[in-house]
Amino acid sequence: MNGKAEGFRAGPVENHREREKGALVYPVYSRRSGGLSIGINLFPDRKSCSFDCPYCEVFPFSRDITFSTTLMEEALEDALAGARAEKIPVRDISFSGNGEPSLSPHFAGALETAARVRGRRAPEAALVLITNGTGLLDKKLYDLLRDRASGAAALRIWLKLDAGTPDWYARINRSAVDYDRLTGRIRLFVTEAPADIQTMICAVDGRPPPPEEAAAWEKLAVELAVSSRGRIRSFQLYGKARPAPEDPLAEALPAAYPETRAESLRRALKAAGANAIPVEVFP
Numbered sequence: 350m351n352g353k354a355e356g357f358r359a360g361p362v363e364n365h366r367e368r369e370k371g372a373l374v375y376p377v378y379s380r381r382s383g384g385l386s387i388g389i390n391l392f393p394d395r396k397s398c399s400f401d402c403p404y405c406e407v408f409p410f411s412r413d414i415t416f417s418t419t420l421m422e423e424a425l426e427d428a429l430a431g432a433r434a435e436k437i438p439v440r441d442i443s444f445s446g447n448g449e450p451s452l453s454p455h456f457a458g459a460l461e462t463a464a465r466v467r468g469r470r471a472p473e474a475a476l477v478l479i480t481n482g483t484g485l486l487d488k489k490l491y492d493l494l495r496d497r498a499s500g501a502a503a504l505r506i507w508l509k510l511d512a513g514t515p516d517w518y519a520r521i522n523r524s525a526v527d528y529d530r531l532t533g534r535i536r537l538f539v540t541e542a543p544a545d546i547q548t549m550i551c552a553v554d555g556r557p558p559p560p561e562e563a564a565a566w567e568k569l570a571v572e573l574a575v576s577s578r579g580r581i582r583s584f585q586l587y588g589k590a591r592p593a594p595e596d597p598l599a600e601a602l603p604a605a606y607p608e609t610r611a612e613s614l615r616r617a618l619k620a621a622g623a624n625a626i627p628v629e630v631f632p
């Protein structure tokens with residue numbers, strides 16, 4: 350297996366499964382990107398994550414393939430050439446895949462390479478890291494992400510913040526990483542670097558987030574917005590839209606629910622003088 354996605358299928362398809370077939374690079378139609386996203390998968394052999402979200406879409410798999418930056422570069426060049434040939438604009442090149450990208454020892458090198466290929470082949474495309482934020486606990490990674498997130502052609506960081514309380518965090522992210530330690534690093538990071546905050550809103554074990562969780566999350570979101578002094582680019586609230594191996598442990602909520610949360614956050618941001626930050630919903 351060479352780590353490439355099998356063929357270039359760039360339409361509005363659900364082909365996240367390519368990454369479980371060992372693809373290092375996989376084209377996918379992304380709701381949040383609003384078009385074609387070229388995903389980079391640093392874990393072609395097995396899932397590797399510091400979270401264990403019940404809504405996680407990565408199905409159990411194992412492959413006899415090792416990540417290589419050279420193979421990734423080739424596959425990325427091919428995917429961008431495929432998009433160009435089909436005249437499909439590439440919205441972003443995104444580090445996502447089967448786990449938390451910043452955990453990979455290849456992450457820093459792969460980031461350099463992807464930035465170089467993007468500059469050469471698709472300068473209009475954003476370069477995105479989708480992260481659960483646990484990499485921010487490592488000083489070297491923290492510094493790398495802070496430095497890469499600023500300036501022209503910067504890395505866009507989509508930072509997960511699913512919970513406003515340790516209780517909900519224990520249910521929706523099921524991580525050994527301490528909640529207060531993690532949110533402490535996120536609080537610091539947004540005072541130093543731009544980021545988009547992403548929140549999954551779904552029911553877990555038949556229950557939606559309780560009112561005290563929703564209130565605590567909103568309070569934290571507003572505090573982050575105010576202290577970031579404009580560095581937070583957006584809040585993205587998204588719902589469960591794809592199958593997950595643990596279904597039905599996590600379940601989609603009616604579309605009106607995330608919209609209500611978004612509306613409440615917009616009002617709170619306005620009251621705090623931070624209403625320039627968009628709050629988007631992807632039910």
Ligand code: SF4
Nearest residue numbers: 398400401402405448
């Ligand atoms: S952080 Fe992402 S990859 Fe990790 S368990 Fe959660 S959804 Fe899955």
